[in-house]
Amino acid sequence: MSERLGIILVDDQPERAEMVCRRLRAAGYRLLAHLNSAAGLLPQVDRHRPDMVLIDIESPDRDILESLSFINRHHPTPVAMFSARGDADFITSAVQAGVSAYMAEGLSPERVAPAIEIAMAQFRSYQQLRQSLERTQRQLHERKTIERAKGLLMAKKRLDEEAAHRTLRNLAMNSNASMLDVAEQIINHLQSQP
Amino acid sequence: MNPTPIPHLERKHIKLLYLRLTDSAPLIVAKEQGFFSRVGLNVELQRETSWATLRDRLIGGTADGAAMLAPMPLTLAQALPQCEETLLTGLILSCNGNAITLSRRLSEELGISAGSADGAAAGSALARYLQAMPDTAPPLKLATVYPFSSHTLQLRHWLGVAGLAPDRKLQLLVLPPEQMVAALRRGDIDGYCVGEPWNTLAARQGLGTVVAACNILLPAMPEKVLAVTGSWHQSNPGTHLALRMALLQACNWLGQRSARADAVPVLARRDYLDLDPADLRPSLADQLHLGDRSRPVDNPGWHLFAHPDSDSGRPTEEKARQLLELCATFSPVAGATTHAFRADLYQQALDAVRLHRP
Numbered sequence: 001m002s003e004r005l006g007i008i009l010v011d012d013q014p015e016r017a018e019m020v021c022r023r024l025r026a027a028g029y030r031l032l033a034h035l036n037s038a039a040g041l042l043p044q045v046d047r048h049r050p051d052m053v054l055i056d057i058e059s060p061d062r063d064i065l066e067s068l069s070f071i072n073r074h075h076p077t078p079v080a081m082f083s084a085r086g087d088a089d090f091i092t093s094a095v096q097a098g099v100s101a102y103m104a105e106g107l108s109p110e111r112v113a114p115a116i117e118i119a120m121a122q123f124r125s126y127q128q129l130r131q132s133l134e135r136t137q138r139q140l141h142e143r144k145t146i147e148r149a150k151g152l153l154m155a156k157k158r159l160d161e162e163a164a165h166r167t168l169r170n171l172a173m174n175s176n177a178s179m180l181d182v183a184e185q186i187i188n189h190l191q192s193q194p
Numbered sequence: 195m196n197p198t199p200i201p202h203l204e205r206k207h208i209k210l211l212y213l214r215l216t217d218s219a220p221l222i223v224a225k226e227q228g229f230f231s232r233v234g235l236n237v238e239l240q241r242e243t244s245w246a247t248l249r250d251r252l253i254g255g256t257a258d259g260a261a262m263l264a265p266m267p268l269t270l271a272q273a274l275p276q277c278e279e280t281l282l283t284g285l286i287l288s289c290n291g292n293a294i295t296l297s298r299r300l301s302e303e304l305g306i307s308a309g310s311a312d313g314a315a316a317g318s319a320l321a322r323y324l325q326a327m328p329d330t331a332p333p334l335k336l337a338t339v340y341p342f343s344s345h346t347l348q349l350r351h352w353l354g355v356a357g358l359a360p361d362r363k364l365q366l367l368v369l370p371p372e373q374m375v376a377a378l379r380r381g382d383i384d385g386y387c388v389g390e391p392w393n394t395l396a397a398r399q400g401l402g403t404v405v406a407a408c409n410i411l412l413p414a415m416p417e418k419v420l421a422v423t424g425s426w427h428q429s430n431p432g433t434h435l436a437l438r439m440a441l442l443q444a445c446n447w448l449g450q451r452s453a454r455a456d457a458v459p460v461l462a463r464r465d466y467l468d469l470d471p472a473d474l475r476p477s478l479a480d481q482l483h484l485g486d487r488s489r490p491v492d493n494p495g496w497h498l499f500a501h502p503d504s505d506s507g508r509p510t511e512e513k514a515r516q517l518l519e520l521c522a523t524f525s526p527v528a529g530a531t532t533h534a535f536r537a538d539l540y541q542q543a544l545d546a547v548r549l550h551r552p
Contacts, residue, residue, distance in 0.1 A: 060370040062246045066273075067341060067368035079250070083276030088255065088425075091279075095254025100246075109276065 006030040006048060007115060010038050010055040016126040023118050038064045052080060052112050054119050057100040065102055084113035097123045142180045149183035152190045200234045201432040209238045211248045211260035214372045214467050216390040216477055217291045217418050217497055218261050219457055224444035226460050233436040244370035245340040253279045253423060259437060261287060264416035265517050269342040271529035280424035284539025285438045286507045287418045287445060289498040290409035292345055293393040294352055296385035297378050301403035309484025311493060313406025317356030324363050333362060337369045337386040344415050347520040348408040349387040378402055390477040391469060398473060400486035407482055409495050414506060416513055438543035442507060445500035454478040502547055509535035
């Protein structure tokens, strides 16, 4: 690579942006700017003349970027991921990962492809992080709710812990519902009683 | 009613993309009134925020079809010069449905705060205003929803009639439809051309004044089409036919005024457009709100959905040519293709729908 490519990242998720920036720097790219939204993008593009702009595919700010490139050929042009590898699989995986990319006029798509791939990988692992965090929180919530329902059963129905647990489990099995559903119903029901 | 004859379906589970717009109604109605299920399709509807995102999701193969701006399939080569995929349509879902709204501040400075449907007086007032504006003043900004959209064509047509074009004093930019009202409120833009309900919403809240209904500027312009990729159509011709049948029937259903009233609360739901029914109701009842101080006026044909007995749903190459001629007034359209409009596919759907009509 004769010259290191300069990149502007537009991403409103700070943690993810951090991950992407770190990896791109480690791979030898110049991170010219990281913006939370495309609101300040125009002056940044004028100042830094990036080789490419990486942006979340869901970002409504992409429209602003596309209209810039449409109006003024000095701005990054549509849309690198449709040309970088040329094959449908590359496009599909970029779209699924949620990455979109714009590149400067005259740049070879081959040169921007590795940067898009790095962003794709980071977007995907951020997605997995988020999902596993949500799963953990869900499990925590579930355990708390079940414990609370058991406590109410123990207090109001004078059951011991073992019996309260059995009651919940049997109710769930008989009504073909989850323990969580049954626990929530019991909490609602027992709380509404004086 | 006879059961609908069903084509052979290559796939039954389908995902369609749409934006938060009143004329996404055919998709929502086809799902909620059972038109999809009657042709054997199980359809998931996914809301997107911007036209660029919707376009890329469809081309990336993460959805089967989309309610898309009519010029988009024609100008894919302009938008994505390196993309090898094509888009095509065999059904124009609707014509019309857009209007031009100026900020309250600008409309008051222009002396047209009562609003208007035909746009003529507003256009001349804007021309005088721009002429008197000092060169040092910040430019006026008008927004449209996509570079190659009916909105851009309508906005430029309105400006052109008044002898205006974008220049140093007047800039055009692109914003997603659902961001228009917020951008107008913040003063980031001075006006926009957008689909409903975003004009009605700004008018009812007193944030903007409607100065032109686009169906009066350029009647019966194709607005939304059912778009699929060329390769998807190749591998799913039967499913595509079933989709067009169901959507043509949904459009037909939306031709009745009472049906439209019934559709309003469904469209308004949180999982669909997530909007106040009071903002959706007027345009579907052909009522045009010009501002918060004037009574709504009649605007026949505010939304013109496809209908088996009219030609408004037929995507002919002639209609494609007319759209491309308008695009060519402001951008080179070399490589654009009228073949993306497939009247033959429309005829298939029409024949199939007529087969089982009483």
